[in-house]
Amino acid sequence: xxxxxxxxxPVTLSEEAFLTINxxxxxxxxxxxxxxxxxxxxxxxxxxxxxxADDKGSNKGFEATYRKETTSFHLEKGSVQVSDSxxxxxxxxxxxxxxxxxxxxxxxxxxxx
Amino acid sequence: GAVVSQHPSWVIxxxxxxxxxxxxSLDFQATTMFWYRQFPKQSLMLMxxxxxxxxxxxxxxxxxxxxxxxxxxxxLSTLTVxxxxxxxxxxxxxxxxxxxxxxxxxTFGSGTRLTVV
Numbered sequence: 122x123x124x125x126x127x128x129x130x131p132v133t134l135s136e137e138a139f140l141t142i143n144x145x146x147x148x149x150x151x152x153x154x155x156x157x158x159x160x161x162x163x164x165x166x167x168x169x170x171x172x173x174a175d176d177k178g179s180n181k182g183f184e185a186t187y188r189k190e191t192t193s194f195h196l197e198k199g200s201v202q203v204s205d206s207x208x209x210x211x212x213x214x215x216x217x218x219x220x221x222x223x224x225x226x227x228x229x230x231x232x233x234x
Numbered sequence: 235g236a237v238v239s240q241h242p243s244w245v246i247x248x249x250x251x252x253x254x255x256x257x258x259s260l261d262f263q264a265t266t267m268f269w270y271r272q273f274p275k276q277s278l279m280l281m282x283x284x285x286x287x288x289x290x291x292x293x294x295x296x297x298x299x300x301x302x303x304x305x306x307x308x309x310l311s312t313l314t315v316x317x318x319x320x321x322x323x324x325x326x327x328x329x330x331x332x333x334x335x336x337x338x339x340x341t342f343g344s345g346t347r348l349t350v351v
Contacts, residue, residue, distance in 0.1 A: 164342040
């Protein structure tokens with residue numbers, strides 16, 4: 122079945138450092154891909170998405186490119202801030218009538234001043 | 235934008251009692267609602283998918299008699315944890331699929347922290 126694998130965390134960075142969180146997927150066909158962010162005690166917020174190969178999703182300085190050759194959707198940000206500290210989830214939307222999301226295990230990011 | 239209101243945000247209940255969690259779509263019609271369970275420092279596990287006016291579809295391994303899902307209207311879906319036990323303690327999150335054609339989206343509730351004592 123479809124699955125998503127993220128790099129293990131936690132990831133600890135200093136403010137203004139470069140961020141990469143790796144995400145790879147296994148799926149039938151070419152599903153839409155998402156990155157969600159979860160702040161402590163809250164639900165998930167959509168960070169960015171890409172619906173087809175070579176699409177680049179971007180938002181709030183974060184970017185991710187849909188790479189079908191490597192089945193990857195790595196999240197990057199050039200300069201992280203303390204406020205970016207959160208848990209980040211990579212997800213894919215299963216290609217069926219329901220369209221449920223399958224999530225990776227999540228990566229905790231901690232940014233220190 | 236689309237908003238899903240989830241209540242309560244946290245609840246503590248005694249073992250053996252039932253707890254109801256509500257999710258309301260405030261400014262759109264949620265034809266499909268997904269219910270997730272999240273263990274500490276782990277990913278979201280899909281429990282079930284509900285469509286308005288029909289029975290929920292449960293994922294493998296999820297007890298449908300224990301986790302009752304009702305989706306009686308286009309703006310309200312509920313999850314009832316029946317005869318709760320300490321192992322049911324978890325963070326429960328609902329997600330509504332927003333209407334649309336190909337590029338539909340999802341809106342998540344803020345989650346409910348359930349503690350069974």
